[in-house]
Amino acid sequence: MSTLAHVFEDAGIATIVLASMADVAKKVGPPRVLACEFPLGRPLGKPGDAAFQHQVLQQAFNLLEADEPIFEHFPVVVESDEMPMACSLPPRDDPNAPPAVDEARGLISAYRRAVERKGVTAVGRAIEPEQIPAALDTLHQWAQGAAWKDVELPGKNTVAVCHDIRAYYLEAALELVGDLAPGSRSFDAWFYEVTEAGKTILEARRSLKTQEAPFPFWFYMVAGHLE
């Protein structure tokens, strides 16, 4: 972002950077920065809060009045909420299926309602929604110690498939909780700590690491700080 600000200023356009990582913005040094200590992924701070978003924008646009490069901090900090969101999961239906596979099948109706309502879905980088249970079946087998070269993953690209699974759960879960919008990271906390899918992905990742699969193949399946 800060790099693009330099490029655009060189082309004669005035720029303002909303910086989520103040240290990085300081190093790159674009001419107008409003550093905002908000949850990563929420550069305007609060979803659904137009008044708060306008406060951020007002201070950002005020930077245009400065006669020289300027770096300011937005005075309000928004903390991440890292407690798992409250979202009930479907009960076990097929006792013979791996728990994550059964769980994902049970969420398909909520997922479809979400897509119907929003008209758009983030699922589909590597697999279609109907392939989510099959992908989780492979991840379950890897988690149980199956060799990754022997059991093929639908969609092949582990990072893309994990994005698809996470997006499927996110869209279904937001449909299920309605107006009880989660704080930043509370979806992730729920996904990795509560759902069978999240736990299976983490376990599969550990297994791939143990099997000495190529680093990019497993590392980026989940956030870097997760073990």
Next chain:
Amino acid sequence: MTEDRAATRGDDAMRALASTMDAPEFTSTSFNKLGKPLSECRVAIVTSASLHRPDQDRFVQGDTGFRAFGRNDRNLIMGHWSPNFDHSGFHLDLNVVYPIDRLEELAADGVIGEVAPRHFAFAGNQPDTVSEIRLDTGPQCAVQLNADAVDVVLLTPV
């Protein structure tokens, strides 16, 4: 208690990591002072959230290009490849990443002159040197912004 849980402090970890990474250096800082009031300026948003419409090419891993979309497009997908930040906020309200409705309100109130006809998205996870963006796709995007007579660009990260 929270120290024992797997998914805590992700933002702290990412900020700590980012502050240790190499960042591109610029020997000079261009600075364009507005020659007219903000209330007469045309404003565009450029985000690094890898946003795209469903009918556009998805961002691939290592994508150094950008996608353009119209001021009326709201059916956008966040195709970012990093699993290291929250995606739920965008699903709840795209303005928390791409404040297009807020810009429309500011234009209606006369605070800014006009919302630009097109807005742009890049992928935020780039090679450390960011040379492609710096030398190629960034300047290409600037040409399009200038073609749209944009005066001010608001850059939003994820």
